[in-house]
Amino acid sequence: KNEVEQSPQNLTAQEGEFITINCSYSVGISALHWLQQHPGGGIVSLFMLSSGKKKHGRLIATINIQEKHSSLHITASHPRDSAVYICAGGFQGAQKLVFGQGTRLTINP
Amino acid sequence: DVKVTQSSRYLVKRTGEKVFLECVQDMDHENMFWYRQDPGLGLRLIYFSYDVKMKEKGDIPEGYSVSREKKERFSLILESASTNQTSMYLCASSLGTSGTVTQYFGPGTRLLVL
Numbered sequence: 001k002n003e004v005e006q007s008p009q010n011l012t013a014q015e016g017e018f019i020t021i022n023c024s025y026s027v028g029i030s031a032l033h034w035l036q037q038h039p040g041g042g043i044v045s046l047f048m049l050s051s052g053k054k055k056h057g058r059l060i061a062t063i064n065i066q067e068k069h070s071s072l073h074i075t076a077s078h079p080r081d082s083a084v085y086i087c088a089g090g091f092q093g094a095q096k097l098v099f100g101q102g103t104r105l106t107i108n109p
Numbered sequence: 110d111v112k113v114t115q116s117s118r119y120l121v122k123r124t125g126e127k128v129f130l131e132c133v134q135d136m137d138h139e140n141m142f143w144y145r146q147d148p149g150l151g152l153r154l155i156y157f158s159y160d161v162k163m164k165e166k167g168d169i170p171e172g173y174s175v176s177r178e179k180k181e182r183f184s185l186i187l188e189s190a191s192t193n194q195t196s197m198y199l200c201a202s203s204l205g206t207s208g209t210v211t212q213y214f215g216p217g218t219r220l221l222v223l
């Protein structure tokens with residue numbers, strides 16, 4: 001069992017729908033990262049959070065430390081949001097991240 | 110903006126060849142990382158470096174070596190490429206010494222070993 005688990009693995013939705021991607025972790029992390037990877041490979045860091053909620057445009061990330069769970073929400077989804085979304089746990093004093101398997105999101109027009 | 114560049118986007122090599130993948134970052138970051146990404150397996154850390162000439166093994170270092178002679182450049186070396194090293198290779202860099210800082214990724218190199 002991975003220390004960081006994402007669900008669902010694949011998600012297809014229609015343009016405009018509200019999207020939720022979940023990330024659960026079984027280890028004590030200091031920060032949770034959400035990353036986005038578009039077709040073609042490049043990975044971009046979306047959020048890093050250790051508590052509460054962060055928002056950037058139509059993207060919202062939340063974390064519940066007690067429940068060891070984080071969610072990434074996309075409001076008013078658009079085909080350009082189609083990508084692989086990856087969560088990763090980071091630890092204080094250690095450079096390594098522990099990655100989830102990724103969620104492939106497809107938004108159809 | 111932090112920029113991380115990788116020497117090639119696509120590479121085709123033959124089994125047994127020595128392969129160099131280079132990564133350069135322009136933000137004076139101490140930490141640099143090499144990952145490989147395979148379908149169903151996600152991102153896996155091969156090696157990382159926290160300073161010039163310093164390196165540490167990641168989760169899957171077998172068959173790979175690294176070199177960091179200058180702070181901005183981190184090279185991944187496949188001493189004798191094998192078909193099971195066909196993969197997407199991603200470089201990243203970060204400032205600071207913990208997993209609570211943002212990692213900045215390069216565009217990736219898709220390597221095919223025939």
